[in-house]
Amino acid sequence: MTYAAIFITYIFISNFILTQFLGLCPFIGVSKNSESAIGMGMAVTFVMGIASIITYLVYHFLLVPLNLTYLQTLSFILVIASLVQFVEMIIQKNSPALYQALGIFLPLITTNCAVLGIAVMNITEGYNLMESFSAGVAAGIGFTLVLVLMSNIRERMELHPVRKAFKGVPIAFISGGLMALAFMAFDKSLLTNLLG
């Protein structure tokens, strides 16, 4: 797959939230206002890109030579947890402004299934190092896109009368479902139309 194809696939065709159901917790939890949605999206994209590279290296240069591939899940989650901690420390030290924006979202990312999801997917899809990185960043961008769209919808919905039982989470799910219907327009034919 070319890099353009990877980007289109992970942003639109198999969007992490709307078609693969990865990262639904932040999709519901952090989509109440668009500022925090952007912050969360950026933090996730950043961590997913780096995590893709590091888990690729761990898998191909540590687990495969030592015949320990069954430890994949265990080692990946440890790598991601320590990576998130490490990134948090670096950002805090070097860029207080960025830390202000992303700080509170970083601890939440360890338990975001999208990050572990892309790490496992890179291995099962057999991507090389650069492809893994692109897939990670692309999936992060797709996640951000849907999260920001959703937060805008929910901000507008605040002003509209919604039946009591549907307030909050239920209506968010229903709007998400309608968005997923719209995203169904992006399928494999998009790739062939755009890239030939």
Next chain:
Amino acid sequence: MTGEKKMVLTRGLFKENPVFILMLGLCPTLGVSTQVINGLGMGAAVIFVLLFSNIFVSLLKNIIPNSVRIPSYIVIIAAFVTIVEMVMHAFLPSIYKALGIFLPLIVVNCIILGRAEAFANKNTIGDSILDALGMGVGFTLAVTLIALIREVFGSGTITLMPIGSFSGVIHIPLLYTYPVRIFSLAAGALLLMGYLKAFFSWYSSRKGGTQS
């Protein structure tokens, strides 16, 4: 069984159902609920991991230093997830394939880490086991319910384990010929979850209203 113990066991089923009330573990719930058998398989895997992680967290609660407790819990959970993965790969290859990426993702299922953090590290082993069983069965019920609705309407079948001469697939006459396809698509899962959640919040608010 005293009333309090009974409460610990049963509250995960309805009152504090992890999926519909606490809104935890949503990704696997929607991701694997395409066939009833996948829902049951996922539920069994989660019950196993939840049970043993709760037991071990409860046993080790005085040994694990407070500052590194979350990483320690994650390692305990990941170890049991690896066991489940290997057992399923060996004995139930079709379910292993169907669950796919959601099997390793049990590690980051918020229900399990949530119960370790909120319950098992403060309570005795006995209570932790009851809590794990209640929450695990509550999760299984929720996943199976969603899977049942999606499969019956989306493809007009109910897929269970093949036993003997029974192929494991029940066909529903009219819906099998004219299925409501949207239920088996991703969009249908999100819509259904929204309506179910609305139903449960309506139901619990109505019940709360009559009690007070």
